[in-house]
Amino acid sequence: MRRAALTSLFVLAAASTFAGALVRVDHAIHTGAAHLWLAAGFSFLKVAVAVGFAVFVFGRGPAVAPCRTPVAFAACALAIGSPFALEPPTRAAGAAIAGEIIAMLGCAFLLRSAASLGRSFSVLPEARRLVTDGPYRYVRHPVYLGELTAFAGLVVASATPRNVLCAAVFALAQATRMRLEEKALASAFPEYADYAARTGRLLPRFSTSVRPRPREEPA
Structure with a gap:
């Protein structure tokens, strides 16, 4: 039931955003305004993410360590809602x-990263497979x-x-998740x-340790 609800939520978000993008494309064709093409591209990016998440949520497996706390639900809601609250570009600029x-x-x-997770993909911060x-x-x-x-882009x-x-809200929600x-x-x-000890959270962790040289034995 929860899987169907989440999948439906992402599908509806994708459909709504896609409809708005088509309106911007139509306006761009008739007016030739470059900023409308940028606004349409902005919307299509959000559509791609919503569709991808709908597919991953629908095909995911059972959670080994579920996390259903109010904080987890709030963080997920803010992370999902923040991108759809963004204002599109209003003018063409570098x-x-x-x-x-x-x-x-x-x-x-x-x-690409979500595809690596496969059926281990989660919306809530749960554990399915390492x-x-x-x-x-x-x-x-x-x-x-x-x-x-x-999001930064x-x-x-x-x-x-x-x-x-x-x-700022999105970053806080993601840090919590x-x-x-x-x-x-x-x-x-x-x-x-x-x-976790050998892998960075968001940036690769390169080892800077130097292997000690073998000690020379006296002749």
């Missing part, structure tokens, strides 16, 4: 183009990294006060501690 390129790269990375391959070889939360990158594209506020997810994974998988 920042808008650069921001949408950043957002597209972030979207591509988060969808995934350590693909992008998870380098960072513990590549999906969140992709989402944060995409959208804010660069349209840096209004409202969008900056949305970014990461903390809760790590707690769930640590409780479900004892080997998670070793994985």
Whole structure:
């Protein structure tokens, strides 16, 4: 029941955003305004993410360590709602183009990371399976990294006060989700501690230790 509700929510969000994007495309065709094309691209990015999440939610497996606390629900609601509260670009500018390129790269990375999760994908910060391959070889939360990158790009594209506020709310919600997810994974998988020790949360952790040289024995 909860899976169907979440899938339906993402599908409805995608459909609503897609309809708005088509309206902007129609206006752009008739007016030739470049900023309307940027606004349409802005909306299509959000559609791609919503559709991808609907597919992953529908096909996910059962949770090993569920997390159903009010804080978890609130963090997820804020993280999901924040992108749809963003204001699109209102004029064509270098920042808008650069921001949408950043957002597209972030979207591509988060969808690739979510594909690595497969049936372990979660919306709530739950544990289904410990995934350590693909992008998870380098960072513990590549999906969140992709989402944060995409969100940052959208804010660069349209840096209004409202969008900056949305970014702050989104970052706080994602930080909360990461903390809760790590707690769930640590409780479900004892080997998670070793994985976390050698893998950065959002940035790759490169070892700087130098192997000591062998001590020379006197002749």
